[in-house]
Amino acid sequence: MxxxxxxxxxxxxxxxxxxxxxxxxxxxxxxxxxxxxxxxxxxxxxxxxxxxxxxxxxxxxxxxxxxxxxxxPEIVEAITKQAQTLIHMCGTTYYYHHMPDLAKKLDELVPIKAPTRTYFATSGAEAVEAALKLAMYYTKRQRFISFVGSFHGRSLATLSLTASKKIHQVGYMRRLLDVVHVPYPKKLHSPFGNLTDDESVSQATINWIENFIFKTTTPPEDIAAIVVEPIQGEGGYFPSPASFLPELRRICNENGILLIVDEVHSGMGRTGKMFATEYYNVEPDIICLSKGIGSGLPIGVCVARADIMNWPRGSHASTFSGNPVCIASALKTIELLENGLVxxxxxxxxxxxxxxxxxxxxxxxxxxxxxxxxxxxxxxxxxxxxxxxxxxxxxxxxxxxxxxxxxxxxxxxxxxxxxxxxxxxxxxxxxxxxxxxxxxxxxxxxx
Incomplete structure (x- = not known):
């Protein structure tokens, strides 16, 4: 070896x-x-x-x-076995057991207590894009809050949320979506001055949202969702302070705003729990996953409360949604994660x-x-x-x-x-x- x-x-x-x-x-x-x-x-x-x-x-x-x-070897075996029977038939048009198999498993795993439904994508950006469309459809609102240092994708809609590097934005002119960016709570390089502990920075961020953003430029009744990474990826691997996600949940509850948690980077066991959100005892309305769920195959998922993901036929779909080979890899990945890798x-x-x-x-x-x-x-x-x-x-x-x-x-x-x-x-x-x-x-x- x-x-x-x-x-x-x-x-x-x-x-x-x-x-x-x-x-x-x-x-x-x-x-x-x-x-x-x-x-x-x-x-x-x-x-x-x-x-x-x-x-x-x-x-x-x-x-x-x-x-x-x-x-x-078990991932390779699962992929090979599936590729020998069905590679693709467009899951947005036809039915096959792969999609409900994985959706049911995710319903058991995600930190959302209510019944859920799952939209299948091929990347993290697509999963976030689905979450944004769903939030606008459900709330009938069009504005969002994201955080400085965040990365949610490079498609035009997700790029509106992303705020980690200048190069991502140069040359693309105006944002597609109406997004307000708020400082992410981290004591290193904080714009709030010499705050010495994570909880003080967290409270400063919450105060900024409630006492400045809501009262000046962005009324809460116009906001469809707050989109947040529990641990920023491109932002520097900063875990959010203990009180931060619970406070965001409170703000969302009080104002009819959805909480979208982006676990594309931090999910699927990487943090020592299946989802980083579990460290904070917070229930999102929508959770986005990709990267580690497929062990290398291109798959993303947007999981939401079933009452939220209740949009009509044809309102959102993709030719490659629910690819059976990718789902076979995801199901085997989850099995390995549950059996010791987390x-x-x-x-x-x-x-x-x-x-x-x-x-x-x-x-x-x-x-x-x-x-x-x-x-x-x-x-x-x-x-x-x-x-x-x-x-x-x-x-x-x-x-x-x-x-x-x-x-x-x-x-x-x-x-x-x-x-x-x-x-x-x-x-x-x-x-x-x-x-x-x-x-x-x-x-x-x-x-």
């Missing part, structure tokens, strides 16, 4: 360079890519092999998608966080370590005294990790490194990952 990364060639290697050159010529330049250049050939478990035979430890899971690891994420996530916290005292450039389960952010700063963002230093660390065979991903605000390995990660994997990360930080700050 492989224990450490194996780097055989210069990076990128000769075969990888050829692929990268062809990609540059023929593929849209709008894709993000990384500070490092990786051309992947195959993957298994927590390991990724490039086209030149170099093997890397994966601590990003394809952006938190491959929750059960790469090519888990608990493993909690245990190993705590261990990984503890090991990364040890580096706080060792390096002046590590300003914070935070997160839940296997969704952990490391804030890279100029110094602990200033806590000023250090994106160039963050990129150097990311590149040094790559050179040593560790794949991590930056983003998340301005200078955060995010750890989101597959939920099959072990303590031995953590030890190797943190050792390499330690070496990479040391190398980056010495250059």
């Amino acid at each position: 492989l224990e450490r990364p194996i780097i055989k060639t210069e990076l990128p290697g000769p075969k990888a360079k050829q692929i990268i050159d062809e990609d540059t010529k023929y593929v849209t330049p709008s894709f993000i890519r990384y500070p490092y250049k990786l051309a992947i050939e195959k993957a298994y478990g927590v390991w990724i092999e490039d086209t030149d035979g170099n093997v890397f430890m994966d601590c990003n899971s394809g952006f938190a998608v491959c929750s059960t690891g790469h090519c888990h 608990e493993n994420a909690r245990i190993i996530g705590n261990y990984l966080k503890d090991e990364l916290v040890k580096l706080l005292d060792k390096y002046e450039c590590i300003g914070d370590v935070r997160g839940l389960g296997l969704m952990i952010g490391v804030e890279i700063v100029e110094s602990k005294q200033t806590m000023k963002h250090a994106p160039e230093k963050r990129d150097k660390i990311e590149l040094e990790c790559y050179k040593r065979g560790l794949l991590i991903f930056g983003g998340g605000g301005i200078s955060v490194i995010r750890f989101a390995p597959p939920l099959i990660f072990t303590k031995e994997n953590v030890n190797v990952a943190v050792e390499i990360f330690d070496e990479a930080v040391k190398a980056a700050i010495s250059n």
Whole structure:
């Protein structure tokens, strides 16, 4: 069994360079890519092999998608078996058991006590888009509240909510939807001044909504929904304070506003519970899922109270809704999550966080370590005294990790490194990952 990364060639290697050159010529330049250049050939478990035979430890899971690891044998078997009988017949037109099977399972799992219904999509953005349309249809309102640092997708409607990076917005002119953005409650880089604890920042945000937004620019009776991530993904892996979601729930109850919780990034066991919302004992009206639910296959779901998702035939649909192969993968994924991977994420996530916290005292450039389960952010700063963002230093660390065979991903605000390995990660994997990360930080700050 492989224990450490194996780097055989210069990076990128000769075969990888050829692929990268062809990609540059023929593929849209709008894709993000990384500070490092990786051309992947195959993957298994927590390991990724490039086209030149170099093997890397994966601590990003394809952006938190491959929750059960790469090519888990039971996932591959479920996909193969389903592909041999039915690949596609358009679930918005015909019936087959796959859709009610998964919808019934989600009804049992989601933190919504009332009976639910599920809309099937192919991505997180589509799931959020469905939630927005549903909220407008149900409430007969057209305005929304979202949060600074949020990421809900790049379609024109979801882009109206997204507020994590300038590049997402440049060139697209006016927003499609009427959205007010409110500061997300985080004590680091808070616009509310020198508040020293999460609960104070949370209360400041709630006060901003009730005493400023509602009384000046955006009357509550015009708002269809508040859309929130319980842990911001692109925003820097900030878990929301304990009182924040309950206070949003109160505001929604008092004003006839729907609470849409976006768990595309944080859901499906990644935080050590099936849904991050469970940490806050809050019941959303609508919950959006994707990424980790399909173990790599493109599937998103919007789950809502049944009385809310009561729109008429033809009001919302998609050709690929409820693809049977994707659903087969999702059902097997949920089975694996329930049979130990959620608990493993909690245990190993705590261990990984503890090991990364040890580096706080060792390096002046590590300003914070935070997160839940296997969704952990490391804030890279100029110094602990200033806590000023250090994106160039963050990129150097990311590149040094790559050179040593560790794949991590930056983003998340301005200078955060995010750890989101597959939920099959072990303590031995953590030890190797943190050792390499330690070496990479040391190398980056010495250059």
